[in-house]
Amino acid sequence: MxxxxxxxxxxxxxxxxxxxxxxxxxxxxxxxxxxxxxxxxxxxxxxxxxxxxxxxxxxxxxxxxxxxxxxxxxxxxxxxxxxxxxxxxxxxxxxxxxxxxxxxxxxxxxxxxxxxxxxxxxxxxxxxxxxxxGANPLTEREREVLTVALGGGTVAAIAGVVHLSAGTVRNHLSSAIGKTGTSTRAEAARVAQERGWL
Amino acid sequence: MxxxxxxxxxxxxxxxxxxxxxxxxxxxxxxxxxxxxxxxxxxxxxxxxxxxxxxxxxxxxxxxxxxxxxxxxxxxxxxxxxxxxxxxxxxxxxxxxxxxxxxxxxxxxxxxxxxxxxxxxxxxxxxxxxxxxGANPLTEREREVLTVALGGGTVAAIAGVVHLSAGTVRNHLSSAIGKTGTSTRAEAARVAQERGWL
DNA sequence: ACCCGCCCATGACAGGTGTCACGGCCACGC
DNA sequence: GCGTGGCCGTGACACCTGTCATGGGCGGGT
Missing domain, CATH: 3.40.50.2300 (Response regulator)
Structure with missing residues (x-):
């Protein structure tokens, strides 16, 4: 063992x-x-x-x-x-x-x-x-973006890490916020992590 | 023991x-x-x-x-x-x-x-x-506000929990952000927790 | 071929956020 | 007394965010 x-x-x-x-x-x-x-x-x-x-x-x-x-x-x-x-x-x-x-x-x-x-x-x-x-409702990109968002940086910082446009990051975050039933990305990130979605 | x-x-x-x-x-x-x-x-x-x-x-x-x-x-x-x-x-x-x-x-x-x-x-x-x-540079109120901010809610939500005006909460958060060398309250909360300041 | 969902991006808008300046209250120490 | 610093609040400003509409590209199902 x-x-x-x-x-x-x-x-x-x-x-x-x-x-x-x-x-x-x-x-x-x-x-x-x-x-x-x-x-x-x-x-x-x-x-x-x-x-x-x-x-x-x-x-x-x-x-x-x-x-x-x-x-x-x-x-x-x-x-x-x-x-x-x-x-x-x-x-x-x-x-x-x-x-x-x-x-x-x-x-x-x-x-x-x-x-x-x-x-x-x-x-x-x-x-x-x-x-x-149930299952993880998050999309692959939503997961990725939300994981970076855990750090707490701004949208621009997140966009830089994942190599996306800032607008796209905001869209993914908005979607994740909806799916987690929260209202800020910090909350969404916390909830998603608690549920093991990240 | x-x-x-x-x-x-x-x-x-x-x-x-x-x-x-x-x-x-x-x-x-x-x-x-x-x-x-x-x-x-x-x-x-x-x-x-x-x-x-x-x-x-x-x-x-x-x-x-x-x-x-x-x-x-x-x-x-x-x-x-x-x-x-x-x-x-x-x-x-x-x-x-x-x-x-x-x-x-x-x-x-x-x-x-x-x-x-x-x-x-x-x-x-x-x-x-x-x-x-060194020591914890955070003020008692800054600690309190930042602890609630860990949850990820909006300023209004935090203000409700700690029974303060929204403007005051923002001032405390801004001060904490400065002391942690960060640029968002989510980051500040994370850093402060990592350093054991909460 | 067609629809659907995911992905990426842009633009616009209301509202939230971070910063600063200012004022007042109180406790503490010199 | 007077300065210092924490605490609370207001107001204003630039900027960031969350939301929505829109559009194009891609792959997978029927």
């Missing part, structure tokens, strides 16, 4: 926690998303425990990379933020499980075992919430 | 990690900041390990509460975000230590021992950074 989390303390602590289970063994630890595949291959891990927030590549793209490069290896996402959009994207990336860091510690080992056995593990409260608010 | 972190998984994992050290014992675990003092008292903990991001009360105010209510008990802040302002406020709240979750797992036990022995433990890289950008 491979452990990926950017916070060394949490990574070490999770390793200690899982070491208590005699049938589980942590064979590798990484702190970056773009090192997952290589280390998983060389350590012959059969399950990858991935945090989402990581430098290099986030856990979801890491999961997709594992699915493509190491088909036999299963992935389990463990994250702080139970955003519905994250769950959806994680499953699309081929993850076998999705666990929030709020869950009791004892259930983690159980989740790892289930994933290893080929079962799916999904936080139940999150699953219903995910069905409730 | 008492462990406070809102994420059950992390809490359990840290407990497992610290249990490996024979001279340390976790006597209580809480998931909310406002339960720290009561549980620390009844469990007779001598050190409190506090996360900052917690419901009820954040780790810094919890540290202040512990200092006031249980003078003999020392507190050690363990947090995800190494914001200079956090360190400053933590020390002002009487915390004996400040550790970022990026630090290697092995050093945590050592930090706990040092704090228990009455020493101060401060992340060195953070300490220099904290000296570098």
């Amino acid at each position: 491979l452990l990926a989390d950017d916070q060394a303390l949490v990574r070490g602590a999770l390793a200690a926690l899982l070491a208590l289970e005699s049938d589980l063994e942590v064979v590798a630890e990484v702190g970056r998303g773009d090192e997952v595949v290589a280390r998983a291959r060389e350590s012959r891990a059969d399950v990858c425990l991935l945090d989402i927030e990581m430098p290099g590549a986030d856990g979801i793209t890491a999961a997709a990379a594992v699915r493509d490069a190491l088909p036999g290896v299963r992935t389990l996402i463990v994250t702080t933020f139970g955003r519905p959009g994250y769950l959806r994207r994680a499953l699309e990336a081929g993850a076998s499980g999705f666990v929030v860091k709020d869950t009791p510690a004892r259930q983690l080992a159980e989740a790892v075992r289930k994933v290893h056995a080929g079962l799916r593990v999904v936080d139940p409260s999150l699953a219903t919430e995910s069905l409730l608010d | 008492l462990l406070a972190d809102d994420q059950a998984l992390v809490r359990g994992a840290l407990a497992a990690l610290l249990a490996l050290e024979s001279d340390l014992e976790v006597v209580a675990e809480v998931g909310r900041g406002d339960e720290v003092v009561a549980r620390a008292r009844e469990s007779r903990a001598d050190v409190c390990l506090l996360d900052i991001e917690m419901p009820g009360a954040d780790g810094i105010t919890a540290a202040a509460a512990v200092r006031d209510a249980l003078p003999g008990v020392r507190t050690l802040i363990v947090t995800t975000f190494g914001r200079p302002g956090y360190l400053r406020r933590a020390l002002e709240a009487g915390a004996s230590g400040f550790v970022v979750k990026d630090t290697p797992a092995r050093q945590l036990a050592e930090a706990v021992r040092k704090v228990h022995a009455g020493l101060r433990v401060v992340d060195p890289s953070l300490a220099t950074e904290s000296l570098l950008d």
Whole structure:
């Protein structure tokens, strides 16, 4: 089993926690998303425990990379933020499980075992919430623009980053504002991020 | 020793990690900041390990509460975000230590021992950074207004929340924008939060 | 071929925003 | 007393934003 989390303390602590289970063994630890595949291959891990927030590549793209490069290896996402959009994207990336860091510690080992056995593990409260608010309604460009808008700069600054005209950026923002039911782009960006649409 | 972190998984994992050290014992675990003092008292903990991001009360105010209510008990802040302002406020709240979750797992036990022995433990890289950008230049009202501005609403909305005139809010925001070296209030709010000024 | 949706862009308009100058109130320190 | 600085408010101005209408290009479905 491979452990990926950017916070060394949490990574070490999770390793200690899982070491208590005699049938589980942590064979590798990484702190970056773009090192997952290589280390998983060389350590012959059969399950990858991935945090989402990581430098290099986030856990979801890491999961997709594992699915493509190491088909036999299963992935389990463990994250702080139970955003519905994250769950959806994680499953699309081929993850076998999705666990929030709020869950009791004892259930983690159980989740790892289930994933290893080929079962799916999904936080139940999150699953219903995910069905409730549906898919991401944002267009690709709207996502891109809104992501840059998170920084808080002016329209001109955003336009410079995404190489678009200022007017076009405003149109995309206006559309995103409508879809999020907000009235300013800052609000729209915040809401979209909370929902995992970015 | 008492462990406070809102994420059950992390809490359990840290407990497992610290249990490996024979001279340390976790006597209580809480998931909310406002339960720290009561549980620390009844469990007779001598050190409190506090996360900052917690419901009820954040780790810094919890540290202040512990200092006031249980003078003999020392507190050690363990947090995800190494914001200079956090360190400053933590020390002002009487915390004996400040550790970022990026630090290697092995050093945590050592930090706990040092704090228990009455020493101060401060992340060195953070300490220099904290000296570098100095104290929080924001006025009390500027802080308040900027905190609400984080939500992303319009000036009118902010003014309604803080019970001020819209013009005054704009003046405070303009001043905060100047102090943060930014050019929009969204940027200013983001920067101020990153620096721990909110 | 046709419609549809996404993408890009422009122009115009009302309203919001950032800045500045000004005034008044209060608490604090010299 | 008097200066200083925070706090609150008003007014005015240039600029930025959000919205809408319009148009053209592109690909995907029927």
